[in-house]
Amino acid sequence: MILPLTIGVLVTAGVYLLTRRSMVRAVFGIGLLSHAANLLILTAGVTSFREEPIAGRVDPALAADPLPQAFVLTAIVITLAVMVLMLTMAVIGHDDDLRRAPEVGETPDS
Amino acid sequence: MSPAALLPLLVAVPLLAAGVTVVVRVAAVQRALLVGVPAATAVAGLALLRAHAATPVLADAVGAFEPGIAIPFVSDTLTAVMLVVTGATTAVCAWFLCLTGEDRYRFVPPLALMLTGGVNGALLTGDLFNLFVFVEVMLLPSYALIAVTGSWRRLGIGRMFVLVNLVTSTFLLMGAALVYGAAGTVNLAALAGAAADDPQVGLAVSVVLLALLVKGGIVPVHGWLPRAYPATSAGIMALFAGLHTKVGLYAVYRIVAVAYGGQIPWAGLFGAAVVLTILVGALGTNAERRMRGGIAYQMVSGVGHILVGVALFTPAALAAGVFYLVHHIVTVGALVLAVGAVEHTYGTGRLDRLSGLMRRERWASAIVGLGLFSLVGLPPTSGLWGKVGLVLASAAAPSAWGVVFIVAMMIASVISLLALQRWWVAAFGGPPLQTYRPDDPEHGRGVAVPLPDDVRIPGRLLAPATVLIAVSVVMFAGAGVLFPVAQDAAGGLLDVGPYVEAVLGR
Numbered sequence: 001m002i003l004p005l006t007i008g009v010l011v012t013a014g015v016y017l018l019t020r021r022s023m024v025r026a027v028f029g030i031g032l033l034s035h036a037a038n039l040l041i042l043t044a045g046v047t048s049f050r051e052e053p054i055a056g057r058v059d060p061a062l063a064a065d066p067l068p069q070a071f072v073l074t075a076i077v078i079t080l081a082v083m084v085l086m087l088t089m090a091v092i093g094h095d096d097d098l099r100r101a102p103e104v105g106e107t108p109d110s
Numbered sequence: 111m112s113p114a115a116l117l118p119l120l121v122a123v124p125l126l127a128a129g130v131t132v133v134v135r136v137a138a139v140q141r142a143l144l145v146g147v148p149a150a151t152a153v154a155g156l157a158l159l160r161a162h163a164a165t166p167v168l169a170d171a172v173g174a175f176e177p178g179i180a181i182p183f184v185s186d187t188l189t190a191v192m193l194v195v196t197g198a199t200t201a202v203c204a205w206f207l208c209l210t211g212e213d214r215y216r217f218v219p220p221l222a223l224m225l226t227g228g229v230n231g232a233l234l235t236g237d238l239f240n241l242f243v244f245v246e247v248m249l250l251p252s253y254a255l256i257a258v259t260g261s262w263r264r265l266g267i268g269r270m271f272v273l274v275n276l277v278t279s280t281f282l283l284m285g286a287a288l289v290y291g292a293a294g295t296v297n298l299a300a301l302a303g304a305a306a307d308d309p310q311v312g313l314a315v316s317v318v319l320l321a322l323l324v325k326g327g328i329v330p331v332h333g334w335l336p337r338a339y340p341a342t343s344a345g346i347m348a349l350f351a352g353l354h355t356k357v358g359l360y361a362v363y364r365i366v367a368v369a370y371g372g373q374i375p376w377a378g379l380f381g382a383a384v385v386l387t388i389l390v391g392a393l394g395t396n397a398e399r400r401m402r403g404g405i406a407y408q409m410v411s412g413v414g415h416i417l418v419g420v421a422l423f424t425p426a427a428l429a430a431g432v433f434y435l436v437h438h439i440v441t442v443g444a445l446v447l448a449v450g451a452v453e454h455t456y457g458t459g460r461l462d463r464l465s466g467l468m469r470r471e472r473w474a475s476a477i478v479g480l481g482l483f484s485l486v487g488l489p490p491t492s493g494l495w496g497k498v499g500l501v502l503a504s505a506a507a508p509s510a511w512g513v514v515f516i517v518a519m520m521i522a523s524v525i526s527l528l529a530l531q532r533w534w535v536a537a538f539g540g541p542p543l544q545t546y547r548p549d550d551p552e553h554g555r556g557v558a559v560p561l562p563d564d565v566r567i568p569g570r571l572l573a574p575a576t577v578l579i580a581v582s583v584v585m586f587a588g589a590g591v592l593f594p595v596a597q598d599a600a601g602g603l604l605d606v607g608p609y610v611e612a613v614l615g616r
Contacts, residue, residue: 018277023269030276037283044291068290071239075283078246082276085253089269 003043010036023090027083034079038072113161114168117183117234120154123147124227128220140219141208148200148226155193162187166602167612177615178300182236184613188599192233192360195436199352199443200226206447206574207345210454215258221251232357236613238286238296238318241361249275256342267341274334278324285317298368299613302606305369315369325358327413329387336406344450347402351409351446352439359416367603372423381511384421385518387414392522395529401449401459404533405442408485411522412438418500418515422507428600430499437492437585444578445481448474451571457547465540474567475538477579482530484582487523492585
């Protein structure tokens with residue numbers, strides 16, 4: 001029960017943060033959501049502790065399902081890249097957290 | 111070695127080329143790769159189309175793992191058609207980027223090439239998790255492309271685009287996880303029919319479908335599209351218009367065909383959303399004050415038209431849907447590039463700041479006029495056959511939705527006609543233009559200055575749009591040759607036996 005509950009809490013918190021105006025908060029929201037997604041992938045395999053899935057060393061009946069782990073690994077890498085990109089956007093566009101458009105010298109609607 | 115083993119090259123070559131363009135900063139090399147690689151993709155797609163006459167499905171298990179465990183790259187007629195169209199459109203858009211000089215912004219060539227690699231991968235993959243990966247490979251450069259080629263305002267838009275697409279991608283990932291939990295595999299061929307048989311798998315796959323539909327831009331989750339696309343530059347918008355939403359729609363076609371055996375879940379809800387998409391897109395065109403804003407709403411309407419094929423899922427409807435998909439990519443690309451040339455020269459895309467272009471710019475007016483004809487569905491453009499095909503297929507469909515779709519498409523056509531007339535009159539009709547806004551070296555778009563008589567859109571800027579609109583006219587004239595290809599593609603969706611057999615080897 002702990003995993004579903006954790007996923008639920010993470011999604012709730014992620015969605016709440018996403019509704020905030022500030023980019024940094026939204027980035028954290030996305031981070032929490034992708035943690036939830038990763039945990040969801042893990043629940044798709046068997047969640048209790050299993051032997052490491054290495055062919056020839058472990059009885060396949062005792063080994064963990066390697067596929068969800070590979071999925072999570074890939075997803076984590078992608079999330080990391082996206083987080084870096086979004087945090088960069090949050091930094092370089094810091095002024096547009098405000099309701100007022102930043103003074104950049106260009107007309108707002110050309 | 112079988113030709114199927116070459117399929118991963120369609121992903122590997124663009125990604126390698128992207129790497130090369132990061133290191134080699136010589137303009138000529140970058141431009142050659144930027145245009146050449148997508149063009150080569152289109153050629154490869156044509157070769158695949160030829161090959162599919164003999165073998166309907168080619169599949170390659172990457173890394174030579176057991177079929178069912180390996181990541182499959184699959185190509186059938188529909189994939190080949192999509193590769194040809196997206197490759198050719200990307201090449202033309204890249205050409206336009208070279209003409210406007212946008213390719214000289216930092217990292218634009220590598221980003222565009224990565225985008226090509228991601229699109230090819232998403233089209234070829236036969237695995238739901240791998241689809242997520244390639245969708246991300248496709249979107250990451252897009253986030254950067256919006257930000258790199260833009261102003262501060264574009265940065266804000268890029269942020270919205272990032273957030274919407276990222277939440278959707280997370281949804282897609284969750285869907286893939288649920289599918290794995292329910293079915294024990296995310297291999298599309300192994301899932302054949304499973305979603306229709308097992309409600310648990312069906313529910314899981316529908317999460318994936320929902321995510322793809324958001325990316326496709328279906329009403330009521332279309333709002334990001336008309337906000338994000340017009341705010342980028344024209345060349346980038348044309349690039350995105352031909353790729354992003356269309357790849358999502360392609361995946362919807364494929365997943366509904368294979369996993370559900372053609373029975374889309376919650377057909378009532380889906381039908382209602384399709385009708386709404388067709389109508390809202392047409393209506394929204396009225397409210398836009400920029401040229402490309404109007405086209406963006408027409409894109410939303412087009413998404414609805416394309417999805418009619420999935421909603422009805424008869425052979426005729428699928429063929430018409432595929433034909434409309436191709437037509438829409440070409441037409442919207444042509445219009446956006448033509449409008450982009452206008453914006454590049456006159457410095458504004460606002461309808462209230464433009465007027466009388468018809469007298470000044472004969473050639474651009476002809477292209478845009480034909481493009482609008484094509485959107486509404488008038489000859490001599492591909493739009494006519496696209497709409498005729500969908501209406502005939504809807505009329506022949508056994509379900510009652512056929513009539514509803516016909517009515518919706520007719521009403522939408524009339525609304526679009528009125529809205530686009532207003533659009534045309536505002537920019538191309540009316541009194542001669544008095545002022546224009548040439549680029550200011552410091553602030554980008556400058557202030558209005560009196561328009562000299564000799565300012566014209568350079569012919570070379572209009573060349574990419576001319577090529578695309580010519581394709582649309584050729585599609586009108588050669589519909590008899592092209593429709594059988596669309597029917598072949600539809601055949602591959604109706605009978606997924608060869609697809610499953612090619613992937614799983616049994």
